[in-house]
Amino acid sequence: MDMRRRRRMLVAGALTVVALATTACASGEAAPTSSDDPAEVSGQIVWADYGGPTNEAFQEVFFAPFTEETGVEVVATTLAASVQYQMLEGEKGDYDTMMTGMAEVVLYSDNLVALPASVPRSDQLSADVAEYAIATPIIGYAQGYLASTFPGSGPQTWADFWDTETYPGKRAVPGEYSDFMFEAALLADGVAPDDLYPLDLDRATAKLDELKPDMVFYTEYPQVQQLLSAGGASVAFAPNGQFAALKNAGLDVTVSWDQALVEANPFVVPSRAKNPSATFALAEFLAEPELQAEFSRRTNYGPSSSAAFEYLSDDEIAALPNAPEHTEIIWADADNRAELYDEMSDRYTEWLTS
Known part of the structure; x- marks a missing residue:
């Protein structure tokens, strides 16, 4: 046929x-x-x-x-x-x-x-x-939070994610694999999106250190939903599908696409x-x-x-990471991440246990 x-x-x-x-x-x-x-x-x-x-x-x-x-x-x-x-x-x-x-x-x-x-x-x-x-x-690694947590205006950028004074509460982040935490840290530290790659892992790790006291770690993605819905974290860094699951459960969730890291x-x-x-x-x-x-x-x-x-x-369409209107997203650089593949894994594991 x-x-x-x-x-x-x-x-x-x-x-x-x-x-x-x-x-x-x-x-x-x-x-x-x-x-x-x-x-x-x-x-x-x-x-x-x-x-x-x-x-x-x-x-x-x-x-x-x-x-x-x-x-x-x-x-x-x-x-x-x-x-x-x-x-x-x-x-x-x-x-x-x-x-x-x-x-x-x-x-x-x-x-x-x-x-x-x-x-x-x-x-x-x-x-x-x-x-x-x-x-x-196509996955968007973004920050999301319940609208009720920040009734006025919540965090939008990665600098906001790091700003626990303006946006108080714990940050839920990956506790096993780095996902795109190195990228988020560099963006929070002021690196321009066009200069994000190649990744500066030393600078990223130093920025992660700043937020570590306010982090809670998840080892399975569904834990993100529990942390946000139960108040264990005010904001989460996670694949956007976890926020969609909360929306499907009837919760009002805000997802920021500003500098969201997009990966296939x-x-x-x-x-x-x-x-x-x-x-x-x-x-x-x-x-x-x-x-x-x-x-x-x-x-x-x-x-x-x-x-x-x-x-x-x-x-x-507006709910999808690669929506044409989401001009502020950042596509992951597969080649640079491949070059740093083992080092990123080793560095994040070392940082988690330090």
């Missing part, structure tokens, strides 16, 4: 299944199954990510209708760093595709499988990363994956703008295709 024709058929079926499933859930009826012939792939796909609401959105928007159309089951599992890195190093492992960061794609591209010609590349990523990314939620979390196919053909069939599905729009609508993570914005309202 022609690949483009197959993809059109899959997406048409997916949109129908998502709509019917939503209607069926509302009415209490079972959604009907498709009678189309499945695509010429088989077996199962082992998909590794961090679970939670984002995985649920992948399951509902992409996986369920894909399986409906092709018969290929997508088995989601929690990403284990040990397996992730052994596969990035070219060793055997259980995953057909797994979540990574842009720096990992740059570092380990020799052990990844490039996309076939049938899979559209993301127009939101640099070419060297887009060549390997089968699904790419590409899913890649390691060279030792067992079922790349089925995984790339799924990749065609994941690239469809209509489905990406629905995923973004549910998670507030940005689409990897700019065409997806055509299927979203202005208010929905």
Whole structure:
């Protein structure tokens, strides 16, 4: 079957299944199954990510209708760093595709499988990363807080995040991986966005020291929601999806996009994956703008295709990290972060324990 024709058929079926499933859930009826012939792939796909609401959105928007159309089951599992890195190093492992960061794609591209010609590349990523990314939620590492914490005007910039006199309260920050804390510290210290890279880790660490007495640390992202809702922190530095989860729970949350650090979390196919053909069939599905729009609508993570914005309202677009109107965001420099990859990890771990 022609690949483009197959993809059109899959997406048409997916949109129908998502709509019917939503209607069926509302009415209490079972959604009907498709009678189309499945695509010429088989077996199962082992998909590794961090679970939670984002995985649920992948399951509902992409996986369920894909399986409906092709018969290929997508088995989601929690990403284990040990397996992730052994596969990035070219060793055997259980995953057909797994979540990574842009720096990992740059570092380990020799052990990844490039996309076939049938899979559209993301127009939101640099070419060297887009060549390997089968699904790419765009994440904004931003500061967020409950509107009730600062009824007038809350912190907007990273300098404000560090200003506990004007904006009192604890700051929730990562307690295991650095994420983009080095970047936030440098911006708070007055480094201009255009001069942020290459990162000055000595200067960043000194700035982190200043705020450390007012920090509380989380080791799992959902803890951010608990810290903010229970008053354990007044402001949090976290992926924007955590703030979206609070909004979905009915809380009034403010997210500042001023100098938010934006990063893609590409899913890649390691060279030792067992079922790349089925995984790339799924990749065609994941690239469809209509489905990406629905995923973004549910998670507030940005689409990897700019065409997806055509299927979203202005208010929905405004909640996404890579919204065209967010001209003040800062895209992470994957090349510089790759060069400093081990050093950033070592320095942050040392700083946490000092």
